[in-house]
Amino acid sequence: MSEIERTATSALEQGQPVWEYADAPESTDIVRLEDRYGLFVGGEFVEPKSGTYFTTIDPATEEPLAEIAEAGPEDVDLAVTAARSAYETTWLSLPGSERAKYLYRIARQIQERAREFAVLETMNGGKPIKESRDVDLPLAAAHFFYYAGWADKLEYAFPNRSPRPVGVAGQIIPWNFPMLMAAWKLAPALATGNTVVLKPAETTPLTALLLAQVIQEAELPPGVVNIVTGAGATGSALVEHGDVDKIAFTGSTEVGKIIRRATAGTGKRLTLELGGKAANIVFEDAPLDQAVEGVVNGIFFNQGHVCCAGSRLLVQEPVFEPLLEKLKERLQTLRVGNPLDKNTDVGAINSRAQLTKIEELVAAGVEEGAEIYQPECGLPERGFWFRPTLFTNVSQSHRIAREEIFGPVLSILTFRTPDEAVEKANNTPYGLSAGIWTEKGSRILWMAERMNAGVVWANTFNRFDPTSPFGGYKESGFGREGGLQGLEPYLELGR
């Protein structure tokens, strides 16, 4: 009897669904890893002046992948100097139509090498290959294409306001969407005529370094994009550098507050895209099967490492029981494991530190009296893993209902009236996103008007498009990325 038949037989005996999939691992042959990566400064890969390197690993196996240069203050200074020089000598005076050509070239190369990028993203970050392949990479390319289109039309985007670039932008990105966040940051900054120093997250530097190779091949003038790898101290050196004109940060609210303090009074422009604790609200008239898919996508996409994740489910009381039953059934079918397997739904947690944080918050949920549900799925022995988790009996004061867990953990609460749904949904220090599930168009509009959230999805969740602005309110930050609005933070506009 084959392994598949054995699994099916044993599942049948336990009364579980009998479907089992054969392994379908994506090959890693397409990825050419170097043993050691330098910093990308002035169009070249250079050794760090700091002389230090750190190891980046695969979170699904804990195997080392490569040594990565750690940029110290002197390295950050060289990168900023290269960006300033490129800004003044080439990029500022280049017509928008010429800048657009480079952006189109980068976009096409990302498309051509999409599989290589996707496999590398999954190896370094732990996200399922089907997500890096079907979401992260197509969206990253789309961002470059979209902003390439604006590069020579800024006068039309902001008529009579003489748009001018800001100068040198310092951009700091997190580990949950490394390539996509790099695209969100770089494309609008370059289209508007700025030069950039980008700091990828410590745990996920590899796709940004592959992007540096693409940028070299696209023959972008040296110094227009510089990439400095390292940890928080590298980001901090970039924020504090005196010759940076603008900081764009995506990451935790905690670090966002530090950066806001550090930039206050310096004249540096700032945009912050921070945490979230979004409500996904299901009304009794919602198509439940569709809502279940949206709820699952809302919280288990990318292991819940998503700032706009629908981590609080608000269910109207009459449909609480049937929805919960359907959700539990659906969780049983989620496949957790090797992120490189094309059938995997939930991959590895990005780092041991993040796993510890998730475990700590889940333990707090249990201790505070919420009821936990996890499907019975096996987990690989090595690597960082967490089962998809539901909590019921959650009250609004519980930590799991208030704090951003940033993992595959859903807290379920109930409501009776639309007013109560609005009150509960907005009862959070965050304000990044919200989801509404109902058949009534009028109710969607009524609810959307009352959500304190930058993005409101109706009968869908986690939909992204380069033409659509994204950003938050309150402790989720300020400034918008994407769309016409995403150009503004990188421009000086006359009145």
Ligand code: NDP
């Ligand atoms: P951070 O906010 O620390 O990381 C985001 C980026 O900022 C990384 O590149 C990080 O570098 C860098 N950084 C860290 N400290 C500083 C500093 N003082 N000055 C400038 N840059 C800095 O997020 P973490 O990775 O520590 O994750 C912690 C929590 O944040 C998560 O559990 C999650 O709740 C939340 N988070 C939210 C994100 C979002 O998009 N809303 C994204 C990521 C995390 P390095 O990687 O080297 O630390």
